[in-house]
Amino acid sequence: ADEMFTFTLFQCGGTGARATKDGLSATGFPSGVAGVPAEVVEALSPLIQHRRELRCDSGGAGRQRGGLGQWSEISYRGAGSWSVSALVDRTRYPAQGLDGGQPGAAGEMILSDGTRPQPKALTSLAPDMRVQLNPPGGGGYGNPHARPAEYVLADVISGYVSIAAAERAYGVLVRYLGAEDQLVRLPEHYAIDW
Numbered sequence: 001a002d003e004m005f006t007f008t009l010f011q012c013g014g015t016g017a018r019a020t021k022d023g024l025s026a027t028g029f030p031s032g033v034a035g036v037p038a039e040v041v042e043a044l045s046p047l048i049q050h051r052r053e054l055r056c057d058s059g060g061a062g063r064q065r066g067g068l069g070q071w072s073e074i075s076y077r078g079a080g081s082w083s084v085s086a087l088v089d090r091t092r093y094p095a096q097g098l099d100g101g102q103p104g105a106a107g108e109m110i111l112s113d114g115t116r117p118q119p120k121a122l123t124s125l126a127p128d129m130r131v132q133l134n135p136p137g138g139g140g141y142g143n144p145h146a147r148p149a150e151y152v153l154a155d156v157i158s159g160y161v162s163i164a165a166a167e168r169a170y171g172v173l174v175r176y177l178g179a180e181d182q183l184v185r186l187p188e189h190y191a192i193d194w
Contacts, residue, residue, distance in 0.1 A: 011070055011072055013107060014058060015067045016104075017062050017101060017141035017142075022064050023066040024138075049073070051072060052073075054160065055070055059104055061097075061161075062143070062147065063100075063140075063144065064140065064142060066097070069135040072132065075128075076125070082125050083125060086120075088108065090104075090136040095139040098142075102169060109134070112130035112131070152174070153166075156190060172192060175193050176190055177191060
């Protein structure tokens with residue numbers, strides 16, 4: 001009989017913003033469960049982590065921004081079938097903001113063929129299938145237009161908020177001053193258009 005590889009991965013989404021601080025990004029709170037580093041996953045299992053990064057714009061806009069979720073893409077390098085027990089939360093109902101803050105992005109589980117399986121079930125996969133596990137972002141706190149423009153600029157520079165979302169959600173117009181094909185974008189390549 002063929003054996004099936006089953007994998008359970010701990011990856012955390014963003015926490016909600018607090019009254020005086022931004023939410024925590026990709027953090028298990030209050031449990032303290034830490035995400036497993038990609039190098040450990042690849043060294044101890046037949047998995048390849050193709051992508052793992054913070055999800056830009058996943059934290060809810062607010063005077064204090066919600067914490068960011070993650071983008072993660074995984075495939076299997078073994079023979080035979082495999083399965084994933086994702087347990088991705090908040091796929092239907094994103095974390096709501098508070099006191100005028102906006103909701104965070106919903107969590108997602110997406111297969112490479114475009115299907116979105118039930119995220120709380122054990123999902124059997126073909127050997128060549130890739131899985132995106134994208135934990136949700138946290139809700140924002142307070143009116144996004146009350147966030148200081150310099151904080152929004154810092155969020156854009158850090159890749160937490162896109163230039164489009166800075167204008168749409170926060171009312172802050174950020175200009176990128178560098179070349180479009182520039183791979184390394186430094187803080188001095190961005191400026192607020194007052």
